[in-house]
Amino acid sequence: xxxxxxxxxxxxxxxxxxxxxxxxxxxxxxxxxxxxxxxxxxxxxxxxxxxxxxxxxxxxxxxxxxxxxxxxxxxxxxxxxxxxxxxxxxxxxxxxxxxxxxxxxxxxxxxxxxxxxxxxxxxxxxxxxxxxxxxxxxxxxxxxxxxxxxxxxxxxxxxxxxxxxxxxxxxxxxxxxxxxxxxxxxxxxxxxxxxxxxxxxxxxxxxxxxxxxxxxxxxxxxxxxxxxxxxxxxxxxxxxxxxxxxxxxxxxxxxxxxxxxxxxxxxxxxxxxxxxxxxxxxxxxxxxxxxxxxxxxxxxxxxxxxxxxxxxxxxxxxxxxxxxxxxxxxxxxxxxxxxxxxxxxxxxxxxxxxxxxxxxxx
Amino acid sequence: xxxxxxxxxxxxxxxxxxxxxxxxxxxxxxxxxxxxxxxxxxxxxxxxxxxxxxxxxxxxxxxxxxxxxxxxxxxxxxxxxxxxxxxxxxxxxxxxxxxxxxxxxxxxxxxxxxxxxxxxxxxxxxxxxxxxxxxxxxxxxxxxxxxxxxxxxxxxxxxxxxxxxxxxxxxxxxxxxxxxxxxxxxxxxxxxxxxxxxxxxxxxxxxxxxxxxxxxxxxxxxxxxxxxxxxxxxxxxxxxxxxxxxxxxxxxxxxxxxxxxxxxxxxxxxxxxxxxxxxx
Numbered sequence: 322x323x324x325x326x327x328x329x330x331x332x333x334x335x336x337x338x339x340x341x342x343x344x345x346x347x348x349x350x351x352x353x354x355x356x357x358x359x360x361x362x363x364x365x366x367x368x369x370x371x372x373x374x375x376x377x378x379x380x381x382x383x384x385x386x387x388x389x390x391x392x393x394x395x396x397x398x399x400x401x402x403x404x405x406x407x408x409x410x411x412x413x414x415x416x417x418x419x420x421x422x423x424x425x426x427x428x429x430x431x432x433x434x435x436x437x438x439x440x441x442x443x444x445x446x447x448x449x450x451x452x453x454x455x456x457x458x459x460x461x462x463x464x465x466x467x468x469x470x471x472x473x474x475x476x477x478x479x480x481x482x483x484x485x486x487x488x489x490x491x492x493x494x495x496x497x498x499x500x501x502x503x504x505x506x507x508x509x510x511x512x513x514x515x516x517x518x519x520x521x522x523x524x525x526x527x528x529x530x531x532x533x534x535x536x537x538x539x540x541x542x543x544x545x546x547x548x549x550x551x552x553x554x555x556x557x558x559x560x561x562x563x564x565x566x567x568x569x570x571x572x573x574x575x576x577x578x579x580x581x582x583x584x585x586x587x588x589x590x591x592x593x594x595x596x597x598x599x600x601x602x603x604x605x606x607x608x609x610x611x612x613x614x615x616x617x618x619x620x621x622x623x624x625x626x627x628x629x630x631x632x633x634x635x636x637x638x639x640x641x642x643x644x645x646x647x648x649x650x651x652x653x654x655x656x657x658x659x660x661x662x663x664x665x666x667x668x669x670x671x672x673x674x675x676x677x678x679x680x681x682x683x
Numbered sequence: 684x685x686x687x688x689x690x691x692x693x694x695x696x697x698x699x700x701x702x703x704x705x706x707x708x709x710x711x712x713x714x715x716x717x718x719x720x721x722x723x724x725x726x727x728x729x730x731x732x733x734x735x736x737x738x739x740x741x742x743x744x745x746x747x748x749x750x751x752x753x754x755x756x757x758x759x760x761x762x763x764x765x766x767x768x769x770x771x772x773x774x775x776x777x778x779x780x781x782x783x784x785x786x787x788x789x790x791x792x793x794x795x796x797x798x799x800x801x802x803x804x805x806x807x808x809x810x811x812x813x814x815x816x817x818x819x820x821x822x823x824x825x826x827x828x829x830x831x832x833x834x835x836x837x838x839x840x841x842x843x844x845x846x847x848x849x850x851x852x853x854x855x856x857x858x859x860x861x862x863x864x865x866x867x868x869x870x871x872x873x874x875x876x877x878x879x880x881x882x883x884x885x886x887x888x889x890x891x892x893x894x895x896x897x898x899x900x901x902x903x904x905x906x907x908x909x910x911x912x913x914x915x916x917x918x919x920x921x922x923x924x925x926x927x928x929x930x931x932x933x934x935x936x937x938x939x940x941x942x943x944x945x946x947x948x949x950x951x952x953x954x955x956x957x958x959x960x961x962x963x
Contacts, residue, residue: 389866389870408874409869409870410869410870410872411872415871420863422866422867423867424868424882425886435881436871439868439873439877439881484870484871
């Protein structure tokens with residue numbers, strides 16, 4: 322598929338992004354609590370990603386924001402107005418779904434015009450704005466086609482144009498890239514980010530792909546079991562995870578046995594600063610990032626002998642799994658020119674980076 | 684899949700339940716077609732017979748358009764009008780009651796789907812004669828409330844067509860992601876009414892038309908309920924006419940068959956209709 326560089330022609334509405342606030346939002350399905358008191362504030366124009374494993378409540382939170390799900394208690398405020406009891410069609414939102422949701426009986430142009438038609442915008446203005454929106458997503462020449470004549474990526478672009486053409490106050494994206502192949506996914510996510518930034522629209526992006534979330538979002542909210550575990554910039558989440566779950570979920574970590582001693586984590590004799598809340602002395606798993614471990618020579622102080630288990634070429638770098646003497650598997654990110662052979666013995670050095678730690682039974 | 688030895692003695696995979704090839708399909712179609720065509724051909728031939736003389740004549744067909752015939756067969760024409768009215772009201776019941784109920788269950792109460800399916804399938808398991816036994820006391824009330832007009836029979840027909848109409852609409856509902864489409868419509872400022880009109884119905888057109896045509900075909904062919912509830916429709920009138928003029932009865936039976944055939948053919952056509960543009 323050829324992706325043309327979209328031309329930005331749709332005028333951004335000054336201050337079109339809205340403040341969005343979820344206050345203590347609770348939602349249950351039967352006895353299962355999908356949202357257990359979510360609190361989240363988004364500034365106008367901010368791009369926030371809801372990230373978490375399946376069933377963590379991220380899609381429920383998005384659907385509650387859209388009005389497609391009612392909430393049991395709490396408030397949902399858009400620009401300070403509680404919309405919790407406002408029907409979806411009156412919330413002034415735009416939404417792109419995971420599955421291709423274009424209306425199959427309409428052309429691309431008719432699809433994009435639909436929201437304007439429902440708002441009784443005059444025919445001539447509808448056509449102009451829809452054409453602008455299609456230009457914006459690089460599909461200006463595809464207006465006469467039907468959904469089944471487009472690729473998956475093109476369909477999601479049309480869905481994006483359709484969601485944005487009404488100039489909504491909030492844009493909601495429910496895993497819009499998950500059905501696309503890797504290359505298109507990366508291209509489209511960057512385009513989404515650029516367009517939403519240009520338009521200054523407040524955007525909520527639901528994904529289970531941490532790389533995707535870290536790449537596009539201003540802030541990422543990591544969710545688990547209906548709660549937000551941590552919200553922060555991608556860098557904050559990666560560098561200073563609030564707890565082991567966030568550390569484990571955001572980025573790759575190896576769980577290496579260690580011990581908390583006096584507020585530090587001791588791993589193979591190396592004292593590492595402890596991230597997050599202070600923990601009592603005792604055995605823990607230190608969650609160590611691959612980039613915090615380096616290949617070293619045997620004569621280096623603190624070097625740990627390890628055996629190469631597997632090694633993967635990742636383009637600009639290489640990631641190798643080593644087996645430590647205690648049977649722990651540890652991933653190491655290193656220079657692509659170092660090419661350890663499977664079964665070979667090497668030496669590793671832990672960098673003095675702060676680590677998160679989760680408790681373990683003695 | 685199972686393995687059999689082919690001519691060269693090698694094992695070859697044979698797909699059990701696979702679609703028959705072109706020749707087999709035409710043979711099956713030919714045999715089945717003959718079975719159906721033979722009595723229809725006999726009916727057509729019968730309508731041209733000149734009594735017991737052994738000759739053939741067009742008189743039975745041309746006689747339908749005589750002024751005398753119009754008087755003679757006034758009841759038959761009334762019955763045709765009745766059946767068409769019943770067909771329209773029955774289709775109305777399907778569209779106004781069944782279709783919105785099914786959409787509502789599909790979108791909002793998916794757990795009730797099995798219950799609805801069970802309810803809709805029941806009429807096919809109850810013989811018409813048994814149905815009438817239950818309907819007779821109900822109709823004594825219906826007559827008091829709504830009068831004895833022929834259209835009230837459509838309430839009973841609305842029940843008898845349920846299994847066919849349900850299946851036609853349900854298969855269309857299953858083929859379209861109506862949940863996502865309706866949600867997309869709502870996020871684009873459309874209320875439920877507009878979602879139904881602008882988004883759902885165009886995508887359910889095939890199922891709705893199929894349900895309507897099948898309902899019409901069932902109503903035009905219905906005899907037992909009308910007869911036992913002492914109503915006049917096409918089939919009861921045909922029986923009556925056949926006792927005085929069997930030729931005319933067969934002519935009208937043929938015309939009814941032709942109409943049903945056209946309706947079913949239309950459903951088949953709709954099933955093949957594609958949206959504008961070719962599949963990519």
